[in-house]
Amino acid sequence: MSVASVPNENTRLARFLSVLRDVMARPSGAVGLTLVMAHLLLAIISPLIVPYDYKAMNSAMMLTGPEAAHWLGTDHLGRDVFTRVLLGGREALLVTGIATPIAVTWGGFVGIFFGLVGGRIDEVMMRVVDAFLSLPWILKMLVLIVTFGTGIEVLIPTLAFFYGIPVIRIARAATHDVVARDFVSAARARGHRRITIIRRELLPNVLDTLMVEGAMRWSWMLLAFSSLSFLGFGVSPPTPDWGLMIADARGFMSFAPWGVLGPVIALSSLIIGINLTADALAKALGIDRAQKAPV
């Protein structure tokens, strides 16, 4: 009934395509995936197509409104807002794009491991996870960032570490559903090592949950990253970033609202796109996310 052995390349590809088709067949999936793909594409090609240099200041053209030469106007330093909106997601996508797979991988493995081992050590581990989750994310991250600096080399491991912790819980719960089943007992009786059981019996069954979890983590990480930038602890100027741009343009909102609207729409559409995709993916894979509370 369930996939107890590792499927070969062909069935894997076929399953991927069928899930993809299912996701695209749902309105939320079609809209979401299109948004995400458009954002990824833009992030890759935007340096080639932007009309201006994102650093180029122009003191004669500060906070001018939208016009033919500057579609979204200029900011308080006379830089072209459209250019900066196009480039503003690259840093965020790069950092979260690297950090999300790391977080899901390490959190997933630790969760599956403790789900399989069980017993007292598992109980203790869960208390530690609870303890970590009870601290506000921004406090945990800011303490590290203030101490070690705001570069990518600090942000990626910090995000990957803290966003892997809730994954432990999810992976453990999903493992618990599987671990009592016959094929795991059979593998144990055959005398397989733990690592083999994890790789061949548990991982294939937990993978769906981890995929959906990964999509959700990605959107939360983007949220965290842009919030950090907004607060001045993320990307450092003059690198364009949506969170930072919104923070900068907020002061001039009363007479130059275009500076805010561009990055607001860009950031919102990306995060909504990811969430819609995750939603459709969860439904396509048959995992109910509705019951889960936000962490």
Next chain:
Amino acid sequence: MLRMFLRRLFLGAVTVAIVSIIIFSGVEMLPGDACTAFLEREAKGKLLENCREAQGLNRPAVERYIDWAAGAVQGNLGVSANGQKSISELVGARLGNSLLLAACSLALGVPLAIFLGVVTGLWRDKPIDLTLSTMAIFAMTIPEFVSATVLILLFSVWLGWLPGIVLTPAHAPAAEFFPEILLPVLVLTMVMTAHILRMVRSSVIEVMAGDYVQMATLKGVPYWRIVFRHALPNALLPAINVVALTIAWLLGGVVVIEVVFNYPGLGRMMIDSISDRDLPVVQAIALIVATVYVGVNLSADLLTMIANPRLRTLHMRRK
């Protein structure tokens, strides 16, 4: 039942103890200590010595941890890094302001969310459900500082109805925060309504598909009687846990909102003390927020147990 209660209580206490160890050892592991962090470049010679003396940093870590934890249990959170103010006093006013913000948002958001959740659940896939559910996804996923900025633009800049920033000082009495508090309350209400609505909606749908609801329908019980007498008491039970998570979030996680609106709550104090590297204050706030989180979730679990006769008898039978 009582044993279950005590077990939960014990586990909660263990979690708080682990949190305190994580906080303390986390700060220990960072390079530097409260004094080098606070004094920065002047951290050398006599000045550093005096500061360490005042903070008691010359003693072994375990001893300091025990002192700190014992003090915290008694409500004494130590003094800030400059050694002048009692942290309990500093944090007290801010905690009060955060509570005010949380209370206003809860009073507005919870009834609204439950009402809309029931409506969307009962009229599943009808236009009203599709509209509200889509709006909920938007409210939930858009970053708080984005929705806050848009609402300021709309209500404060363009319409001029509400002040877009809080200028009241931290120690002012609660009444003086009106009407400045309304816009932050609105943003928080939006986000939490979305979360609770989705939860209540799925719970209502699940319960309405249950056997006993079908049975009541076949028996000829009027629809609204089914909804109010049979379905809702069961459907609203899981809402307790979401509301608990929301309360914990309101008291610890609304840093960004507080910064956007310049609201003098616990969250902004957290950011300020991290930027100032005032580690004793950071430790204290972390401990408070974590304790609130554990406490609120614990209360929700216990409340669910009391409110749900099924869980009650289940545990009694097991005993």
